[in-house]
Amino acid sequence: MSPAIKAIAHQVIDELPEGATLEDLQQELYEIQLLEKAMASREAGRLVPHEEARRIVMARLRKT
Numbered sequence: 088m089s090p091a092i093k094a095i096a097h098q099v100i101d102e103l104p105e106g107a108t109l110e111d112l113q114q115e116l117y118e119i120q121l122l123e124k125a126m127a128s129r130e131a132g133r134l135v136p137h138e139e140a141r142r143i144v145m146a147r148l149r150k151t
Contacts, residue, residue, distance in 0.1 A: 119145065 099115045128134055135143070 096116070099119070100112065101134075103111060103115070
């Protein structure tokens with residue numbers, strides 16, 4: 088485990104409210120993971136603008 092990951096985990100734990108559950112911790116870590124993946128996709132140019140995605144979805148819906 089890298090020191091950066093440990094630091095993030097410690098920060099998340101420190102910021103949880105009293106009475107938080109393991110599920111709360113898991114949810115926070117999962118959301119961080121999703122954001123990191125989204126940022127990596129954006130940096131790699133793998134994201135589609137919202138309006139383009141909407142056109143693609145609407146075109147596929149019309150075909151069904």
